[in-house]
Amino acid sequence: MRSLSSWRYGFQLLLLGVVHALTFAPEPLPGALLPYIEIVALACLAGYVFKARTVGAAAWSGFLFGLGQFTVGLYWIYISLNSFGGLAAPLSAGAVLILAAGLALYTTLAAALNRWLCGPLARNASSFAAAILTAAVWASCWAVTEWLRGTLFTGFPWLNAGYAHVDGPLSGWAPILGVYGTAWLAAFTAGAIALLALSRRSAAEGPAAAAVAVAIVLALAGAGLSGLKWSRPIGDPILVRLVQGNIPQSEKFDPQLMQRGMNTYAHLAALPPKQAGADPQLIVLPETVMPLFQDRYPELLWRQWQAIARERHATLLMGVPLHSEGVGGPRYTNSAIAFSGDTPVGSILTGTLAMRYDKHHLVPFGEFIPLGFHWFVDALNIPLGDFNRGAVRQKHFLLNGQVVAPNICYEDVFGEEIARSVADSAQEGPGATILVNQSNLAWFGNSWALRQHLQISRMRALETARPMLRATNTGMTAAIAADGAVRAQLPPQTPGVLDVEVQGMQGLTPYVHWRNWPVIGLCLLLLAGGWLRRPKPASGGQ
Numbered sequence: 001m002r003s004l005s006s007w008r009y010g011f012q013l014l015l016l017g018v019v020h021a022l023t024f025a026p027e028p029l030p031g032a033l034l035p036y037i038e039i040v041a042l043a044c045l046a047g048y049v050f051k052a053r054t055v056g057a058a059a060w061s062g063f064l065f066g067l068g069q070f071t072v073g074l075y076w077i078y079i080s081l082n083s084f085g086g087l088a089a090p091l092s093a094g095a096v097l098i099l100a101a102g103l104a105l106y107t108t109l110a111a112a113l114n115r116w117l118c119g120p121l122a123r124n125a126s127s128f129a130a131a132i133l134t135a136a137v138w139a140s141c142w143a144v145t146e147w148l149r150g151t152l153f154t155g156f157p158w159l160n161a162g163y164a165h166v167d168g169p170l171s172g173w174a175p176i177l178g179v180y181g182t183a184w185l186a187a188f189t190a191g192a193i194a195l196l197a198l199s200r201r202s203a204a205e206g207p208a209a210a211a212v213a214v215a216i217v218l219a220l221a222g223a224g225l226s227g228l229k230w231s232r233p234i235g236d237p238i239l240v241r242l243v244q245g246n247i248p249q250s251e252k253f254d255p256q257l258m259q260r261g262m263n264t265y266a267h268l269a270a271l272p273p274k275q276a277g278a279d280p281q282l283i284v285l286p287e288t289v290m291p292l293f294q295d296r297y298p299e300l301l302w303r304q305w306q307a308i309a310r311e312r313h314a315t316l317l318m319g320v321p322l323h324s325e326g327v328g329g330p331r332y333t334n335s336a337i338a339f340s341g342d343t344p345v346g347s348i349l350t351g352t353l354a355m356r357y358d359k360h361h362l363v364p365f366g367e368f369i370p371l372g373f374h375w376f377v378d379a380l381n382i383p384l385g386d387f388n389r390g391a392v393r394q395k396h397f398l399l400n401g402q403v404v405a406p407n408i409c410y411e412d413v414f415g416e417e418i419a420r421s422v423a424d425s426a427q428e429g430p431g432a433t434i435l436v437n438q439s440n441l442a443w444f445g446n447s448w449a450l451r452q453h454l455q456i457s458r459m460r461a462l463e464t465a466r467p468m469l470r471a472t473n474t475g476m477t478a479a480i481a482a483d484g485a486v487r488a489q490l491p492p493q494t495p496g497v498l499d500v501e502v503q504g505m506q507g508l509t510p511y512v513h514w515r516n517w518p519v520i521g522l523c524l525l526l527l528a529g530g531w532l533r534r535p536k537p538a539s540g541g542q
Contacts, residue, residue: 010064016044017068023164024073025451035168035186038161042190043197046138049111050118050194062111066104071097073159076447084249084443103149103156110145114138117530125195130533131207132214135191137530140523142187143180147520150180150414154364157413158452161186166458166484170218172225174462174484175509178415181519182459185222189215231465231482231505234433235401240502241280241314242469243268244477245289246495249442252473253291262301265289268497269316270308280314280499281400284471287319287408287440288334294320295349302345310341315399319408319438321387322358324351331388333358336406336438338397355397358390359408361417393420395428402504405432409439410453412460412468419512422464433504435466440473446493450475458484463511467502 022029023038045065052058074096082092118134125131142161150157162182165171170185177184192211199208245268247261269283290297309316315338322335338355339348347353397404405421412418412435422431437457441450454476461468462484470478475492479500490496 013045013048013061013064014068016041017065017070018072020045020065021069021071021073021159024159025448025455027448027451031167035165035170038164039186039190039193042142042161042187043193045107045111046187046191046194047198049114049138050134050198052111052115055112055115058115059108059112063101063104063108065111066107067100069107069159070100070103073448073452074100074103076444076449079445079447080443083445106145106149109148110141113145113527114141117141117527117534119534125199125204125207128207128210131192131195131204131211133526133529133533135188135195135211135215136526138191138194139184139188140526140530143184143519144523144527146183147180147516147523154361155414158410158456163452163455163459166455166462169220169223169226171462171484172222172228173218174459175228175230175465175511176225177519178419178463178511178516179459180516181511184519184523185215185218189219226483229465230509231507233503234506235504237501237503238282238400238402239273239278239280240469240479240500241269241283242471242477242479242490242498242500243283243285244472244475244490244494244496244498245286246474246493247442249440252288252440252442258291262290264495266304266308268495270311271497274499278499279312282404283309283312283314283316284436284438284469285316285318286471286473287336287438288321289318289473290320292321293323293332294337294351295323299345299349302348306339306341306343306345309339315340317355317397317404317406317436317438319440322351322356326388331358332386333390334362334387334408335359335390336408336436338399338404355399357394357397357406357408359387359411360390360392360394361411361414362387362389363410392417393425393428396421396430396432402502403430403433404436405434406436406438408437412437412453412457415460415463415511416515418460419464419515422466422512423508431508432464432466433506434502435460435464435468437468437470438472439470442474446474450492454478454486454489458486463509465507465509466505469500469502 020041023034029037048061049058052061078092078096081087081095082089114137117137125134146160160179160183162179165182165186170182173185174182192215195208196212199205243265245265251257251261265285273279305316317336317338319336322333324331336357337353339353424431457468457470458480461480461482465482467482468480476489477498478489479487481487482505488498488500490498
C-alpha cells in the first residue's frame with residue numbers, strides 16, 4: 001500500500017507540473033484563465049512542500065513538479081533536435097528529458113530551501129505575522145531560484161511563472177517589479193492559498209485567511225496599477241511592415257532552395273501598401289532572412305534589396321549573419337542590419353554599416369558551443385554553430401525620428417538586458433523608443449514555442465512601456481503596444497505582411513530604473529527573516 005501511495009504521490013506532482021506548463025501561453029487553455037490556473041497549480045505544490053516531513057521529501061516534490069513542467073513545456077526542443085538536427089528520436093527525447101531534469105533542480109532547490117527555513121507548517125503559521133512570513137518565504141524561495149535559473153550558465157528563464165500573468169491582475173506590477181516580482185506575487189498568493197487549505201478548522205485558519213486577504217489586496221492593487229501610463233509619445237508615428245515568409249526550416253539552408261526563400265521575402269517586402277499613400281517607412285524582416293554570411297552573396301543581390309527599399313521609400317531592417325574584420329581578427333556574428341536605397345553596397349559587404357546590431361545573448365549549442373560539448377554538436381546537422389558575441393549595450397538605429405532597438409530570437413527573454421536598451425547610455429546614445437524582435441522559430445514547427453515567445457515579448461513591453469514589434473519567419477509576427485496588448489498579428493505558418501502604425505514612446509518605468517535588484521534584495525531579506533525564525537533542529541522534524 002505504501003508503494004502504491006508513493007506512485008500516486010509522484011504522479012500527482014508530475015501532473016501538477018504538466019498543468020503548470022500549460023499556463024505560459026493560450027491554447028489549449030483559455031488565455032483568460034492562465035493566471036488563475038498557474039496559481040492553483042503552484043498552490044498545490046506549496047501544499048506538498050508545507051506538509052513534507054523532511055527536507056528531502058520537499059525536495060523530491062519540487063523535482064517531480066519541475067520535471068513535469070519542463071518536459072512538457074519545452075517539448076518543442078525535440079522537434080529541432082530530431083526533425084532538423086538529425087538526432088535519433090530516442091536521443092532527442094533523452095536530451096529533452098535531461099534538460100528538463102537539470103532545470104527541475106531549481107524547483108527542487110526552492111522546495112528544499114523553503115522546508116529547511118520554515119520547518120513544519122503547524123509550528124510556523126499560528127499567527128498573522130507567521131502566516132505572512134511563511135507565504136513570503138515560499139514566494140522568495142521561488143523567485144530567487146527563478147532568477148538563478150535565468151542567470152547561471154548564461155541563463156534560461158523560459159517558463160518563468162510571471163509570464164502566466166501577462167493578462168491577469170498582477171500584470172500591473174510588471175512595470176514596477178518586472179517578471180521576477182510578478183512571479184513573487186503569484187507565488188505569495190499560491191503560498192497563502194496553500195496555508196488556508198491546510199489549516200482549515202484549526203487555530204491557524206484565521207491567520208491563513210488574512211494572508212489570502214493580503215494577496216487579494218495586492219492583486220487589486222495590480223489591477224489598479226495597470227491603468228497607469230508609464231511612458232508618453234515621442235515624435236510622429238511611423239508606418240512599419242512586418243514580414244513573415246514562412247520558409248520551412250528544411251528549406252532555409254538547403255542550397256537548392258535557399259534562393260527561393262529569399263525570393264519569397266523580397267516579394268513580400270516589395271508588395272504595394274494596402275492603401276494608397278500608406279507606404280511603410282520601415283520594413284522589418286526576420287532573423288537570418290539571408291542564411292549565409294553577407295559577403296557570400298554577390299553585389300547584385302544586395303542592389304536588388306536596395307531597389308526594394310528605394311521603390312518603397314523605406315529602410316530595410318533584416319537579420320543576417322555577418323562576417324567582418326575586427327581588431328582581434330575575423331568576427332562572425334548573428335546580426336541585424338538596416339539600410340536604405342542610398343546605403344553604399346560596400347558597407348554591407350564588409351559589415352561596416354552605421355546601423356548594425358550584433359546579437360549578445362547567444363543560444364547554447366545553436367550559436368555557441370559550451371566547453372566540453374563539441375561532441376554533441378558534431379552529432380547534429382545544424383548550421384551556424386559558433387558566433388562571436390556583441391556588446392551588451394550597442395548603438396540603436398535612428399529611423400524617422402524614432403530610436404529602434406533590435407533584439408534577436410530569445411534575447412527578449414532577458415528582461416534586464418532589454419531594460420538596459422531602453423535607458424540612455426553616455427557611450428552608446430539614447431534609449432529605445434521602439435523595440436523590435438527578429439526571430440526564426442521554424443526550428444520548433446507549429447508548437448507552443450511560438451505562443452510562449454509572444455507572451456514573453458508582451459511582458460517585455462509591459463516592463464519597459466515600449467511597443468514591441470515581432471518579425472518572425474513562421475510566427476508569431478505581431479505588433480505589441482506599450483501596455484502589452486497585441487494590436488495585430490499574423491496567423492502562424494502563413495506567409496504575409498503586417499502593416500501597422502507604431503507610436504514611439506519615451507519615459508522610464510520603475511523597473512527600467514531599478515531592474516531586478518530590489519526584488520532579489522527583498523527576497524534575500526525575507527529569506528534571512530525565515531532563517532532567523534527557523535525552528536531548532538530538535539523540534540523541526542528534520
